[in-house]
Amino acid sequence: MRAISAPARTLSGFLLGLVLGAAVSRLHGPASLVAIAQTLGGLWLDALRMTLVPLIFSLLFVAVGQTAQTARGALAARALLLFFALLLTAAALSALAAFLFLQAWPIPRAAAQALRSAAPSAAGVGEAVPITTLVRSFVPTNPVRSAADGAMGPLVVFALVFSLAVTRQSPKRRAALMDFFDAVQASMLTIVQAVLLIAPLGVFFLALALSAKAGANLTGLFAPYLVLVCIACVPGALIGFVLALAGRARPLALIKAWAPVEVVALSTQSSVASLPSMLVAARALGTPEKAADIVLPMAVALFRISNPAANIAIASYIAHIYGVALDPARLAIGVVVAATVSLAGAGVASSVTFFTTMVPICAALNLPIAPLALLLPLEPLIDFARTSANVTADLGAAVWMGARQVEVSEAR
Numbered sequence: 001m002r003a004i005s006a007p008a009r010t011l012s013g014f015l016l017g018l019v020l021g022a023a024v025s026r027l028h029g030p031a032s033l034v035a036i037a038q039t040l041g042g043l044w045l046d047a048l049r050m051t052l053v054p055l056i057f058s059l060l061f062v063a064v065g066q067t068a069q070t071a072r073g074a075l076a077a078r079a080l081l082l083f084f085a086l087l088l089t090a091a092a093l094s095a096l097a098a099f100l101f102l103q104a105w106p107i108p109r110a111a112a113q114a115l116r117s118a119a120p121s122a123a124g125v126g127e128a129v130p131i132t133t134l135v136r137s138f139v140p141t142n143p144v145r146s147a148a149d150g151a152m153g154p155l156v157v158f159a160l161v162f163s164l165a166v167t168r169q170s171p172k173r174r175a176a177l178m179d180f181f182d183a184v185q186a187s188m189l190t191i192v193q194a195v196l197l198i199a200p201l202g203v204f205f206l207a208l209a210l211s212a213k214a215g216a217n218l219t220g221l222f223a224p225y226l227v228l229v230c231i232a233c234v235p236g237a238l239i240g241f242v243l244a245l246a247g248r249a250r251p252l253a254l255i256k257a258w259a260p261v262e263v264v265a266l267s268t269q270s271s272v273a274s275l276p277s278m279l280v281a282a283r284a285l286g287t288p289e290k291a292a293d294i295v296l297p298m299a300v301a302l303f304r305i306s307n308p309a310a311n312i313a314i315a316s317y318i319a320h321i322y323g324v325a326l327d328p329a330r331l332a333i334g335v336v337v338a339a340t341v342s343l344a345g346a347g348v349a350s351s352v353t354f355f356t357t358m359v360p361i362c363a364a365l366n367l368p369i370a371p372l373a374l375l376l377p378l379e380p381l382i383d384f385a386r387t388s389a390n391v392t393a394d395l396g397a398a399v400w401m402g403a404r405q406v407e408v409s410e411a412r
Contacts, residue, residue: 006196007380013200014207014377018218021211029212038209044202045373047195048355053147055188056341056356057159058181063343064163065178067302079295079401083303086239086393087339091308093235095331098316101228111221112321114214115371138333152363156341192352203377210374222378225317229382232313236305236389240396247396247403249285257281258395265391269383271300274391281395287402295401299394306386307357308338315361318371330365337364354379
C-alpha cells in the first residue's frame with residue numbers, strides 16, 4: 001500500500017480540525033477546549049519560527065553563492081538576468097490581479113474576524129509606517145539586532161550584500177564560508193523537517209480553534225483564497241507563452257510540444273520531473289541544444305516564476321484580512337522582496353519553501369505570519385497551478401534564449 005504523503009497528511013489534519021471545530025461551535029463546546037487547541041497550535045508554530053532567521057539567511061547566502069558560480073559564461077549570465085526580470089514582472093502583474101480580485105470578491109467580515117482571532121497579529125502589525133521609514137529600514141544599521149528582532153527585510157538585504165562580498169574573496173575563503181553556511185542550512189532544515197513531521201497535529205489544533213470561532217463562515221474564507229492564488233499563477237504561464245512566440249515558435253507547434261510537458265507537470269507536480277519532457281519540447285521547437293541544456297536546468301533550479309507571483313497574492317490576501325492598506329510603493333517593495341527570496345527555494349521542499357519565502361515578504365509589508373500556518377495545508381491544492389506556470393515559463397525562456405543565440409550567431 002502506498003504511504004500517504006506529508007502534504008496529504010497535513011491537509012487531512014487541517015480538514016479534521018475544521019470538522020471538529022465546527023462541531024464544537026455547533027454544540028457550544030467549552031471555551032477552554034478552544035484555548036487549549038490554540039495554545040498547542042501556537043507552540044507548533046513557535047517551534048517553526050525559531051529556525052527561520054538562520055535558515056533564511058543561510059539559504060540566501062548559499063543560493064547567491066551557487067548562482068554566482070552558475071553565471072559563468074555569457075549565456076548563463078543572460079539567462080539569470082532574464083529570470084530575475086521575469087520574476088519581477090510576474091509578481092507585479094500578480095499584485096495588480098490580487099488587488100482587483102479582492103475588490104470584486106472581498107472576504108466576509110465575520111470570516112476575517114475569525115481568522116484574526118485564531119491567528120492574532122503581533123503588536124504594531126497593520127500600523128501605517130511612513131514609506132520613507134519603511135525604505136530606510138531595509139538598510140540594517142545593526143544586522144545582529146535585525147536578526148534578533150526578526151526584521152526579515154534588513155536581514156535579506158544584509159544576506160545579499162554579504163554573500164556578494166564573499167564572492168570577491170579568495171577561493172579558500174569562499175569555500176570556507178560556503179561550507180559553514182551550507183552546514184547551517186542543512187542543520188536548520190533537519191530541525192524544520194522534524195517540526196513538520198508533526199505539522200498535521202499543529203494545523204489540526206489551529207484549524208480546530210479557527211473553525212470553532214468561525215462557524216459557518218469558512219467557505220467565505222478559503223474559497224476566494226484558493227481561487228486568488230491559482231489566478232496569480234496565470235501571469236507566469238502567459239509570460240512563458242509570450243516568450244516562446246517571441247522566440248519564433250509557431251503557435252500550433254508550441255501547443256503540440258507543450259502539451260506533453262503539461263501532462264507530466266500536472267501528474268507529478270514537479271518541475272524537476274518535467275525537465276526531460278521540457279528538453280524534448282525545446283528541441284522540437286528548434287531550440288539549439290546548447291541553449292536548452294544550459295537554460296532549462298538553470299530554470300528548474302532558480303526560475304520558479306509562480307513563487308513570487310503566488311506569494312505576493314498571498315500577502316495581499318493576509319493584508320486584506322487584517323485591514324492593512326498596501327499602497328503601490330509598499331507593493332513595489334513586496335514585489336522586489338518576493339522576487340529576491342524566491343532564490344531561497346532552490347532544492348528545498350515546498351512545505352519549507354512556503355515559510356522561507358513568505359515570512360520575509362510579510363515582514364517587509366508589516367504583516368503577521370501566524371496565518372501562514374493555516375494556509376500551508378492548502379498548498380497541495382494550489383501546487384498544480386504553481387507547477388504548470390513554472391514549466392510553461394521555463395520552456396518559454398529556453399525557446400526565447402535559443403532564438404537570441406541563433407540571432408547572435410547569424411550576426412557574426
